[in-house]
Amino acid sequence: MxxxxxxxxxxxxxxxxxxxxxxxxxxxxxxxxxxxxxxxxxLLMPPPTLGDSIPEWPTVAGLKRRFRQIDRFSQxxxxxxxxxxxxxxxxxxxxxxxxxxxxxxxxxxxxxxxxxxxxxxxxxxxxxxxxxxxxxxxxxxxxxxxxxxxPVLVVPKGAEASLSPRRVLVGWDSRAEASRAVREALDLLSGAEEVCVALVDPKANYNGNGSEPGADIATYLTRHGARVSVDLLPSAGKPAATVLAQHAIDTSAEMIVMGAYGSRRLRERIFGGATRWICEKPPLPLFLAR
The missing domain is CATH 3.40.50.620 (HUPs)
Incomplete structure (x- = not known):
C-alpha cells in the first residue's frame, strides 16, 4: 500500500x-x-451581563480588554x-x-x-x-x-528517521493495538533487512500468545516477505516499554513499532518514561498505531 x-x-x-x-x-x-x-x-472573555442576559454597558476597562483581544487576534x-x-x-x-x-x-x-x-x-x-x-x-x-x-511516526530529537529502515523492533503482546501497528507498518517491515519481534514476560496460553509466544506473528510477517526473529525478554521488574527500548538499542534497531493503548499511557511514553529515556540515549523513531 x-x-x-x-x-x-x-x-x-x-x-x-x-x-x-x-x-x-x-x-x-x-x-x-x-x-x-x-x-x-x-480564551476570549464573554461580555458581562446583567439579569435576564441583558448586556452590561461597557466600561473603560472592558473596552480596553476587548481592544487587546482584537489586537492579539490581528497579530x-x-x-x-x-x-x-x-x-x-x-x-x-x-x-x-x-x-x-x-x-x-x-x-x-x-x-x-x-x-x-x-x-x-x-x-x-x-x-x-x-x-x-x-x-x-x-x-x-x-x-x-x-x-x-x-498511524503516527514520532521522531524524537536527534533521531535519523527513515521510512525504509534496515532493522526494526516490533513490541508484540498479542493485543489488537499491536496487530494494527504491525499491519500499518507492513511495508516497512517487509522491506527491512531484519525484523525482531520482542515479547516481554510472555505467557504461553491459547487465549493470548499461543503455545509458542511470537510464532504466530512471525509466521504472518514471514508470509509478507519479512525476515523475522523472535526474542522473549524478561522484565526483571522493569516496565515493558523500558525493556523494549533497551533491547532496540542493543540490537541496533532503527525504529520501534508498537501499539498505543490509551491517552494516559501514551502521554507517559511520548513525554516521559521510556521514550524520554530513549531521547537521552541513542534516539529512536516510534511507529505507533491504535
Missing amino acids: GFKSILCATGADHSDQDARTAAGLCAEVGAQLSVLIISPSP DMAKLERRHTEFQNLLGAMSLRHDVDTDYCDPASVDDVVRQRALCTDLTIVGPTLLDDENLGPPVLNGCLFDTGK
Whole structure:
C-alpha cells in the first residue's frame, strides 16, 4: 500500500525543523506532504451581563480588554499568514508535492482539528519541536492517533528517521493495538533487512500468545516477505516499554513499532518514561498505531 499522503502538524511559533523532517520522509517515498500550522487562540472573555442576559454597558476597562483581544487576534492572523508563505516557499524550493493549511482554533479544539486532517492521510509525523511543546504536543498527538485508526511516526530529537529502515523492533503482546501497528507498518517491515519481534514476560496460553509466544506473528510477517526473529525478554521488574527500548538499542534497531493503548499511557511514553529515556540515549523513531 505504501504512504502516499503524510501530515505534519506544527505550531505557528515553531521552527521549520519538523516540516523539514517530514519533507525528507516524503521525498524518500514520493508522498504528498500536508503541513498544518496551528495557532491556538487565547480564551476570549464573554461580555458581562446583567439579569435576564441583558448586556452590561461597557466600561473603560472592558473596552480596553476587548481592544487587546482584537489586537492579539490581528497579530496572530498576521503570523499565520506569514508562516503560511514561508512554508510554501520552503517546500516549493524542495520540488515536493505539498499543501499548506492554517487553523486558528480554541485550545480545546486542537485535537479535533488535527483529527479531521489525519483521517484523510496515511501517516502523521510528530517531530521533535512538537514533542517539546507541552501545550500543543499532547492534543495534537491525541487528535492524530486516537479515533482515527491511522498511524503516527514520532521522531524524537536527534533521531535519523527513515521510512525504509534496515532493522526494526516490533513490541508484540498479542493485543489488537499491536496487530494494527504491525499491519500499518507492513511495508516497512517487509522491506527491512531484519525484523525482531520482542515479547516481554510472555505467557504461553491459547487465549493470548499461543503455545509458542511470537510464532504466530512471525509466521504472518514471514508470509509478507519479512525476515523475522523472535526474542522473549524478561522484565526483571522493569516496565515493558523500558525493556523494549533497551533491547532496540542493543540490537541496533532503527525504529520501534508498537501499539498505543490509551491517552494516559501514551502521554507517559511520548513525554516521559521510556521514550524520554530513549531521547537521552541513542534516539529512536516510534511507529505507533491504535
